[in-house]
């Protein structure tokens with residue numbers, strides 16, 4: 144049994160990780176500021192069951208608050224799973240300073256408190272967005288990533304570089320996981336898959352970027368992403384600094400995704416086409432051979448099955 148500090152543990156991916164950590168008997172300290180990026184009531188609901196578990200402690204705080212993080216990390220958790228941060232590419236163009244504060248200052252604050260208190264193992268969330276406009280498929284961790292398309296991507300790449308530095312100067316074991324468009328139950332409401340479902344259900348027009356099938360995403364089912372996160376936590380003590388892709392390794396077009404949603408929701412979408420906005424990338428596509436080699440991890444959920452599970456959850460929320 145270990146004690147894991149999970150930042151962002153009330154969010155979409157974080158709350159699934161906490162489910163799994165508690166289920167296997169670990170202790171969890173969750174830090175989350177319940178910000179209003181989307182309805183904080185959704186996050187309260189995500190942690191409802193966690194609060195009933197005696198192995199769970201909630202600290203409502205901002206990760207960029209050095210005094211609080213210092214106190215929390217002084218409890219010497221065995222490992223840190225750092226998922227808190229501002230997500231969302233388009234929003235980062237509207238408020239880049241908040242992304243710098245939450246993502247870069249927040250990550251630096253955690254790494255520094257961890258170094259001070261000798262907590263060596265940190266796994267954190269990076270993003271496929273760091274690959275910018277790369278079009279070579281699939282994206283490998285070795286690829287050039289110095290051309291981020293959005294402030295969000297720039298913050299995530301900066302955090303990776305900070306991680307490399309803390310490994311070098313403090314000998315910490317740090318794993319940056321590049322997630323590829325995660326979806327599933329508890330999906331963030333600002334993500335395309337959720338917005339498409341709302342539009343289809345309510346008979347409203349939905350916007351698909353591009354003229355045909357050229358915009359593709361490597362949608363990854365949250366259960367698979369969480370398997371990879373737990374494997375990284377369990378193995379990071381053996382690592383120095385590593386960047387690892389966690390993607391489905393099967394990019395599909397947005398048009399195909401909408402067809403799957405139409406099928407599962409039993410309604411036709413009203414589709415409007417628009418050019419890809421500045422900040423967004425045309426394609427994401429993961430090479431996951433490094434995850435297989437270092438974590439023995441592979442994605443297991445085909446998109447058709449994952450969408451069934453997402454829609455089942457989505458419908459259950461609408462009927463509440």
Ligand SMILES: NC(=O)c1ccc[n+]([C@@H]2O[C@H](COP(=O)([O-])OP(=O)(O)OC[C@H]3O[C@@H](n4cnc5c(N)ncnc54)[C@H](O)[C@@H]3O)[C@@H](O)[C@H]2O)c1
Nearest residue numbers: 151154155156176177178205206227228268270322324325
């Ligand atoms: N969902 C995806 O497809 C995806 C893809 C790539 C990377 N990521 C990254 O994975 C992580 C988790 O993403 P998610 O989809 O679960 O998002 P989420 O917004 O649901 O979860 C993030 C959580 O962090 C909290 N948080 C944000 N800023 C904070 C701060 N300054 N202090 C304390 N708490 C703060 C939020 O309240 C939220 O509960 C994020 O770092 C995100 O950038 C997500």
